[in-house]
Amino acid sequence: MLTLQFIPYNDINSLTPERRIKKLINVVKENKIVLMQGRLVPEEESTLIERTMEQIKRSNFKGIEICTYIQKLIQI
C-alpha cells in the first residue's frame, strides 16, 4: 500500500537542518511518500543527499527521489 505523509511547515520549521533532514529520511525509510510544505534551502538539499548516501552504505535503503513544486504568486 502506498502511504503519503504530509509534513506541515510548522512541524519542521523550528528544527535544526540536521534534525529536519533526519526526520524526512526516517519517514521515507518507512516506505512513505513525504509531502512537505515549504522547501529545503540548497545547502540542506545537498546535506539530504549526503545523509541519504550514508544510509544506503549502511543498509538496504536505495535512496530517495525529490521533486520540488514552486507555486508562483500571481498578482491580479
Next chain:
Amino acid sequence: MIKILKSFIDRIFFQIFQRKRDLKIGLYGPPNGGKSTLANKICKDWLGEEMSSVSKIPHETREIRIKEKVTVKSGNKELTFNLVDTPGIATKIDYEDFMKKGLKVKDAKKRAKEATKGVIDAIKWLDEMDVVIVVLDSTENPYSQVNVTIVGNLAARKIPVVIVANKTDLRKSSVKKVEAAFPQYDVVGISALNGNNIEEFYESLFNRVR
C-alpha cells in the same frame, strides 16, 4: 593595538595564501552526463593524455580525480588550473541497476558502495572549487532535482558556473531545453566525445574565471 596588528598580519598572510593557491575547476553533474569524457577531452587537448576512464555503466568515476597544472590557451589568453573530475551526484543508488548492466552481484554491491562514498566526497569538495563546469546530458530532462540542487548549491556558494549541454552529437539532444531550464547561466552545447563546439566552451570558461 596588538589585536589590530595581529588582525592586519593575518589578513596579509591570508591574501598571500589566497593568491598562491592553485585555481581549481571542478566538473560536476549527474552520473553519465559526460564529465570524465570532457575531462579527457580537455587533458588530451592540452596535455596530450587522458585523465579518467569512461563507461556506459553509471558511476564509473567513484573517487575525486585531479589533474594538476592544466594550461588552456584561447587567442592570446592563457589559463592554468587544477582540473577536478568528480563522481556523479545522485539521490539514489541501487546495486540492482548495475546488475541490469551486466555486473555480478558482488561487483554491483561494491560499485554501489563506492558510488555512495563518491557522491558524499563530490558534495564535500564543492567548497574547494573556484569555478564549476556543470556537465548535463542534453538528451535528458534538464529539470531533474539533482541538477537543480547542484546549480542551487553553486549559486548559494557564489561559485562561478559554466553549464555544458553535452552529447550534442546525439539526435535527441536539445541545448535549448537546457538553456530554458537555466536561463541565468552561460550554457554551451558541445560534444565532449567528438569535440564539437569545444572552442566556444573554452571561451566561456575564460569568461567565467576572469
